[in-house]
Amino acid sequence: MNIPRATYRLQLHAGFDFDAASGILEYLRDLGISHVYCSPCLQAVPGSTHGYDVVDPRRVSSDLGGEAARLRFCDKLKQLGMGQILDIVPNHMAIAGRHNAWWWDTLENGTSSRYAPYFDIDWNAPEERLRSKIMLPLLEDHSGRVIAEGKLTLARCGGSFVLCYHDHRFPVAPPSMAGLLAECAERTGNGQLGFLADSLGRLGQPSEPDWTGLINHDRDKEAIRQQLARLCAEQPELARQIDAAIDELNHDPERLDAVLLHQNYRLARWRTAARELVYRRFFDINTLVGLRVENERVFLDTHELILRWLRDGQLDGVRVDHPDGLRNPQQYFERLHKAAPDAWIVAEKILQSGESVPDSWKVAGTTGYDFLNVAGGLFVDPRAEAPLNEAYREFTGETVDFASVSLEKKLVVLRDILGSDLNRLTALLVQICEDHRDYRDYTRHELHEAIREVIAHFNVYRTYARASEGSISQADLAVIQ
16 A cells, blocks of 8 residues: 655646646655545536536546546656655536436436436435426526416437426426327338337336346347437428427427426426435436445446546555445445555545544545644634623624534534425435334424434534445444443
8 A cells, every 4th residue: 555655736638638646756755745635626617627527437637638648647756756646536426418318318218217226316205296207407587487378398319308497408208298209100101110100109217127137238229229319310391391390389388388297307396406316416416416335336437437547556546535425434434445445545535523533444544634624723822712602692693602603503404404304204204204104193384393403413524334234333333322
């Protein structure tokens, strides 16, 4: 294991890419830096200034110069006898239209998508209207008004279809276009189009709800898409007929609304995010969706490049961003360590006073927030506390008792910012209580308030109970009790 002596953070972006970073490596070496510590470098949303909004973990960011520039950077490090630590993001991906092919496919095909198991989505929402749908809260107004004003329209792109809203594009579920294409086939007498319309109509849930079934569904819908694209390219008049039918539909709010109701997502007014999201986010950022990295297939698909670089010696270690967002951090670190046993692994975790990193985590430690908090205290004069508290009290009229303020603000955050997440937890607890006769008479409201109060009074970020294994540490048990 090549343990760093001193690291220097490099924040990479389009204005400071791998080649630009290579230009300062000699200077850093002369400062005594043993390892550069790079920000995430996998493909992020174009123009990202930080790299935490990854859209494709299978390639290097084009903004940073791509794989060729990364290799030049690694060669320069090797020449100078320096190493590299990389910041990685296992907890989430960015929702960014077509840029994230996995998310796009999930919106298009719902639970039939081969990538649906990759994301932490509650497909079994307590409300029927949201069942098997993903809430997308980004409309400026109620959906009915947006449709009536002509701001939401259907369009064809080769052999597929999209819904357009200002600069946003959303994929259309293939089966929802069967009716429109069948109508066009009848008008034109085109048998090939009729066959494709029938094929789309039969493209429902996979016959086998396992990985093989999802792959076969993906194969079938892509074959239909390609055939439709070819047919439209070979018969321009037929393509014009289809586009004319789409134009008619766009001017009929009832028909357009019917198409919307058959999508695997629900476009809604932006304010609904506060209460009705059905996917796990990164805190309250709606555009970052949680990954189910506890699924080994997801782990391998999202870490393929990182593990290869660690095995090849192009990386000496990784800084794991927000492992507390993962369902089972211990399992994650065990997998990472097993795949790269010589890697130097550190966890980005904020420790409360008296809290320690779980002994079961295969990490070298944290990234140092706890140390910086202590070191920062050297620059704070405790004699200033009393006058600062008095100034705060006079200016705000509020108490300066930290425990009271902290509890009050936690409750505000749970109500106003994390309301959707709290509602999802409540729905889970309702289901649990229904299975136990001693608890099933608690109302949804009572359970909601109980969860809210417990979370607000928690004195650490989270615990690590593993329900499926019936496993909980003594430290976690003490916190919960």
